[in-house]
Amino acid sequence: MDSLNEAEANYLRAKLQAFLCRNPEAEVRTGERDPSVIRAWGEEAIEIPLRSDDEELFEALNAVRLPPRFTAIWHEDTREFEVIFTVIEKENRLLERSFEFRHKGNCYHCRFGPSSSRLMAIAQRARPSGSPAGSGFRNLLPFYRFEHTREAHPDSDYVTNGKPTSFWIRGIDDYDDDRIGDLARNLNFHMSYFDRHTPTILIHEEQIVSHKVDDPHPPHLGYFPDTLSGQDIDQHLLILWESARRGDPFLRFIHYYQILEYAGFYHVKANVRRDIERAIVAPDAVSRPDRVAQQILDAISAERRSDEVKINEMIEECVDLKEMWDVLDGSLDAFSEEVELDGGFILPAIVSTSAGYEDFVQSWNRQFSHALHRVRNALVHARESRQSTTIAPTTANHSRLSPWLLPLSQTAAQVMLYGRL
Numbered sequence: 001m002d003s004l005n006e007a008e009a010n011y012l013r014a015k016l017q018a019f020l021c022r023n024p025e026a027e028v029r030t031g032e033r034d035p036s037v038i039r040a041w042g043e044e045a046i047e048i049p050l051r052s053d054d055e056e057l058f059e060a061l062n063a064v065r066l067p068p069r070f071t072a073i074w075h076e077d078t079r080e081f082e083v084i085f086t087v088i089e090k091e092n093r094l095l096e097r098s099f100e101f102r103h104k105g106n107c108y109h110c111r112f113g114p115s116s117s118r119l120m121a122i123a124q125r126a127r128p129s130g131s132p133a134g135s136g137f138r139n140l141l142p143f144y145r146f147e148h149t150r151e152a153h154p155d156s157d158y159v160t161n162g163k164p165t166s167f168w169i170r171g172i173d174d175y176d177d178d179r180i181g182d183l184a185r186n187l188n189f190h191m192s193y194f195d196r197h198t199p200t201i202l203i204h205e206e207q208i209v210s211h212k213v214d215d216p217h218p219p220h221l222g223y224f225p226d227t228l229s230g231q232d233i234d235q236h237l238l239i240l241w242e243s244a245r246r247g248d249p250f251l252r253f254i255h256y257y258q259i260l261e262y263a264g265f266y267h268v269k270a271n272v273r274r275d276i277e278r279a280i281v282a283p284d285a286v287s288r289p290d291r292v293a294q295q296i297l298d299a300i301s302a303e304r305r306s307d308e309v310k311i312n313e314m315i316e317e318c319v320d321l322k323e324m325w326d327v328l329d330g331s332l333d334a335f336s337e338e339v340e341l342d343g344g345f346i347l348p349a350i351v352s353t354s355a356g357y358e359d360f361v362q363s364w365n366r367q368f369s370h371a372l373h374r375v376r377n378a379l380v381h382a383r384e385s386r387q388s389t390t391i392a393p394t395t396a397n398h399s400r401l402s403p404w405l406l407p408l409s410q411t412a413a414q415v416m417l418y419g420r421l
Contacts, residue, residue, distance in 0.1 A: 005030045012050055018062040022076065025068055037061065038129075040122075041138050042068030045130040048122065057125055060118035065175055070184070071138045071202040073119055074175045081180065082116055083167040083201050084139040087146050090163045094199070103186055108171035110187065115164040120147060136202075167199065205395035237262060237416050244409065249398045250379055250391075252405055257376045259412040263419040264311040312369045318418040319411055321361050327410050334403035341397045344389035345378045347371070347404070368407060375404070 009030040013020060016037070020026060025042035028035065028050070037048040050057070065074035073082045088094060098111035123143030143164055150159045169187075172180065184201040191198040237259055244255035279285065279295035328335075332353050339347040350367035351360060378391045391397055 008035060008052075011052065015052075015058050016061055019064070022065050026066070040126070041066045041071075043138065045128055046126055046137060046140070047129045048126045054125075056121050060121040064118055064122075067175070067177065067180075069177050069181060069204055071136070071204070073116070073122075075116070075118070076175075079170070079172060079174070081169040081172055082119060083169070084115075084119060084143075085112070085165045085167055085199055086139060087142045087158075087162045088165050089161055092163070092165075095163065095165065101187060101190070103183060106171060108169050108183070110170075111168050112165055113168055115143065115166040119143065119166065120164060123147065139202075167201070233416055234262075241412070241416065244412070249401045249405060250393060253375065253401060253408065254379060256405070256408045256412045257372060260311050260315070260372070260415060261307065263415045264307060264314050308369075308373050311373075312365070314415060314419055315369050315411055316365050318414045319365065320414060321364060322357075323414075324364065324407060324410055325357055325360055328407060331403060331406065335407075339400050341391050341400055342394045343378075343392035343397070345375075345391045346389070347375070347400065368411075372408065375401070 009028055012028045012030070012035055016028060019037075020028070023040070026037055026039050029038045029047075035050045037050060038044075038046075040046050040048055048057070048061075063075060063077055065076060067074060071084045073084065074080075075082060094112045098109070098113075101108045101110050120143060123140045124147035126137075126140050126144065128137055128141075146159065146162055146164055149156055153159065169183075172183075181203055184203055188200040192200065240255050240259050240262070244252050244259070246252070247255075279292045282292070285292045332351055332355070335349065335351045336353040337349050341347060348367070348371050350371055351363060355363075375391070378389065391401070
């Protein structure tokens with residue numbers, strides 16, 4: 001950075017000192033491009049160009065917190081939380097909606113109303129600088145369009161009939177991410193109970209760095225055969241398999257696990273199957289049906305095992321650990337340390353990154369199967385009496401759970417292929 005740019009940067013940082021202190025994610029960028037505020041709301045995809053004489057923008061930025069967790073603005077001086085909505089028609093009945101929300105001993109005044117001049121100043125100058133990555137540019141684009149249309153065509157229908165609108169919450173003493181997140185989720189639920197089409201407060205989950213898994217279904221055998229000997233696999237299992245290959249990680253995990261549950265229901269120990277088959281094929285089976293029925297009942301009675309035990313035994317019989325070892329090559333770190341999920345559930349460490357193949361064989365099936373049951377219960381049963389912690393449906397948890405889909409899909413596939421043998 002040359003001395004001129006450095007002086008300009010220092011000047012702009014001084015002008016925005018209050019903003020930068022309140023918004024540590026953001027920074028002032030100078031250099032070859034126009035000076036700008038970058039990473040407003042922590043967004044790489046938003047930048048706000050700066051002019052040294054733009055006092056309206058400086059005043060707006062210095063008075064607010066742009067929270068990464070919300071599509072919203074916190075006004076530090078008025079203690080108001082402004083949820084950025086959109087431009088709606090002036091006759092829209094949402095503009096009449098105003099109510100008190102009583103929650104945890106506090107009373108909050110909530111309403112849809114005109115957007116603040118601060119929001120309009122920020123939105124008028126902000127511009128996209130990349131992909132929104134699911135955040136929708138914090139809903140700024142309708143406001144940007146409105147302000148620039150008003151400058152160029154003040155008599156247009158869009159301007160004369162439109163109303164830049166925000167959802168306002170008053171009664172919050174001080175800004176706190178977790179408390180406002182709790183309040184927002186409760187508000188979203190109660191508003192949607194009475195109006196299924198109500199706009200809701202966007203809550204953006206923290207992005208985390210996940211363990212890299214290149215391909216959830218890698219060609220681990222290293223080749224594709226010239227001839228495939230297809231099996232007549234149960235249609236229900238095939239439908240579950242198709243469903244498990246798409247969707248969010250929670251749903252995929254449950255569908256893969258359902259494959260294990262379904263196949264496990266029909267899993268019979270080899271000696272029990274042998275006793276049943278022996279009773280059926282006995283030369284005198286037709287002449288002595290009562291005895292055959294009793295032999296089958298005796299064999300089944302001896303087979304009584306819990307569902308989890310049946311699944312564990314089926315996995316041990318069906319899964320080729322050498323193939324699993326090859327599939328997991330390079331991604332064992334995802335399973336080598338405990339990971340606490342939102343909701344309090346802990347994904348256990350089930351293998352050491354320094355483990356060799358022999359150690360892997362000794363521990364994998366037992367540890368992995370046990371972990372699968374616990375994760376499934378946490379996903380499905382939530383706070384049932386047997387489950388003291390949960391796996392919250394957050395984006396961060398999706399990322400944390402994703403690496404487990406790789407060995408789970410491999411396990412489900414081999415159960416489908418070999419579970420009835």
